[in-house]
Amino acid sequence: MTSRHWGYWFFAAGAGACIAVGAGHGVAAADSDTGDSAPTRSADAGPAREAKPDKADRADSRAERRAARKAARADDDAASPPESTKPRNRAKADGSDTDSKPAQRQRLFSLRTTDTRDSAPEPPVVAQTAQVEAANTVTGVRTGKAKLDIPVGEKDLKTRADWYFPTQADGSVDATGVIYLQHGFMGRKFFYSALAKDLSQQTNSIVVVPNIPSFPSLRCGGCWLNGTQTQQAVADLFLGDENELLTSALAAGYTGDLPKDFVLTGHSAGGGLAAAAGGYYEADPGNGGNLRGVVMFDGFAFTNVVPEALTRLGDVPVYQIAAPPQAGNLFGATTKELVAARPGQFVGVTLAGGSHVDSLLGANPVIDLLAQLVTRFSAPGNTAAVYTLASGWINDLYRALGPADGSGIYGAPDQYIVLGDTSAVVLAPPPVVDVNSYLGTWYEVGSVKQFFSIGLVNTKAVYGLNSDGSISVANSGNYFFDNGPESTIQGTALPVDSTNSKLKVTFFGKPNANPPGNYWIVDLDPDYQWAIVSDPTGLSGFLLSRTPVVSDEFYRELLARASVYGVKARITPTRQPGAVTTAL
Known part of the structure; x- marks a missing residue:
């Protein structure tokens, strides 16, 4: 191990x-x-495991079956098995209604896709799991x-x-x-x-x-x-x-x-x-x-x-x-x-x-x-x-x-789901980032505050493409209030993996392309309207948006996504007092 x-x-x-x-x-x-426990009377209908032979017969049958399985597993190890071709007919052998299931408690949930973020999203669609009477x-x-x-x-x-x-x-x-x-x-x-x-x-x-x-x-x-x-x-x-x-x-x-x-x-x-x-x-x-x-x-x-x-x-x-x-x-x-x-x-x-x-x-x-x-x-x-x-x-x-x-709760990869008092995100692979689409201005709407970022407002990052193929990084913000003391810093970034979702960012000297990097894009809108960034430790976290202001509802979604993708430290909102109020 x-x-x-x-x-x-x-x-x-x-x-x-x-x-x-x-x-x-x-x-x-x-x-x-x-x-x-003392036995009590109960009845069971439908296909069932029938009473089996005596212990000696079962032992012989078990040995025979294990020998057959051993041979089958040896063949399985020698070559990759083909896709299962066994039919998955779940119909009951006695012809009983297989669509029936027990009545369930009413459980509400809502689904929201993340296809676009260039306009205010519609309110979440509220639905409930279909009730199938048993x-x-x-x-x-x-x-x-x-x-x-x-x-x-x-x-x-x-x-x-x-x-x-x-x-x-x-x-x-x-x-x-x-x-x-x-x-x-x-x-x-x-x-x-x-x-x-x-x-x-x-x-x-x-x-x-x-x-x-x-x-x-x-x-x-x-x-x-x-x-x-x-x-x-x-x-x-x-x-x-x-x-x-x-x-x-x-x-x-x-x-x-x-x-x-x-x-x-x-x-x-x-x-x-x-x-x-x-x-x-x-x-x-x-x-x-x-x-x-x-x-x-x-x-x-x-x-x-x-x-x-x-x-x-x-x-x-x-x-x-x-x-x-x-x-x-x-x-x-x-x-x-x-x-x-x-x-x-x-x-x-x-x-x-x-x-x-x-x-x-x-x-x-x-x-x-x-x-x-x-x-x-x-x-x-x-x-x-x-x-x-x-x-x-x-x-x-x-x-x-x-x-x-x-009738259960499903979704597309990376889809956000509201489940009563909590929420979830459908399992998905790491994002594959198109660098050119990622370039441009990103506004920080929330982050894990570091010592140098305490009190910063109007925080944003501008990414560009350098002539040598590296990515230019320009971070800026104001301290305490709009038009307050300005803070700026310039840096350079290089991808460190084939998906371009992990990068090495440095503000002093030249970056290298050695993994694991310190800038991980852990979640990304397909239309590049929002992103969540962390690092290998999960102790940093940034909620980024193409617009400086997002709705409270969408901010909660970004917080949930950050949690799902491993951000451990507490994220707090980043104020954008200089922004025109146009929320996602």
Whole structure:
């Protein structure tokens, strides 16, 4: 592993230790499992996993299937697999209405595109997620705990799992599918009870949340959250003749067969596991084609784990609800891999002001506080936004719908989305900058104030092209008030990467083109009407506009975008008293 990866794991281990120690015995007791829940009656209709053969027959079948998979994976490693050609027909085998899903809470959001900024934008379009009535409306969620055997290598990981069953008014269960939800590094299953309950109720899903070791465990042959064998074993849970999930569900109080359709989800390293397991499931020649998609909650994995999984997954949708770059997600490493692997496709969003632990908040106040202390505090409304996004996408996945025809919340790359009290930006690659279009005058409408810029107003930058191909930089402003003491400085800039979005600016001597540069254009309007500039540390930030004044609403959008793209320090408005008041 690189030093950056070691740094991440030291951070994660320290964070988990702080949570475990600070929570104390009282919180730990909330996760105690003294026995299996007493079974209660429930009914399940539709395609289901049927009761399986006895243990000996299952062991033989498992060995045969693993041998077949081993050969298939060897072929997969020898050559890049072709695009998946398996049909993705999500229709129910019993002919039931696949368009139905449980009634959802009313969740409002608004979308705003950023195509042009040369005139005042229209007010945001207010919309709401389409309501699709379920044949049977979910009225509650019943929970249970049980043992779960996960077949890791030649041994089984004998662990515990929490189960969430969506109930109808008469107490029965008529679930659409199964959601596998995996906790993150140093996490525990009970951390995610609030998320699991919401997903169960809003998507009419049976949700299972198991504990998996965060470090290699000798008791199960070295299995752990980031282990390849563990990722393959989770895929095994959903393959053909496996009975482990059903046995555990029955012990947790469920009666009937489990639905065949399933979605893999997880937070942090659990998200990486979900994606990897999905890839192994799709690569297995005996899979039933029942995986509907993968949803990661600020998911993270070792380098190339997710890209390799995406290759195996073919056309299976993979969505990420990301936090801005921070230590908990290794500064967005896996999110960047996801965007690069599926260019032009919708693959998720980043929440403004987001914390790595947005998704797990709400289960326990002590855990919530400690988790935010060791990561960062979550912005108001972010956890609710996670629920809204995830449930909308999963309901669409069950119905074989997506960005073009689904009722969930989607958008074009880099589109700004308002979600109640918070906002998000659709995942997109870094901007590719046309230098000639970027030249000219830019007004600073907000910035992280440096010692030399405190009190500056009318701040602007003028960029030109020098005869040697470098870029001239002329920064100016007045101190304290219009026509106050003038401050000017001249400099030169050179791009340091092929996208021209990263530059080296110097005000003394000649610049060089050595990465990483100190002027990063992290977000840019396609029509070059606004830009957000930072640096590798995220401790500087500039909101730039072609007009000196912007509306309050648009300023809030720029602030949100700066947060999404890694500006950590506080941005404050920059006054432009000398400007004619023509706001964007």
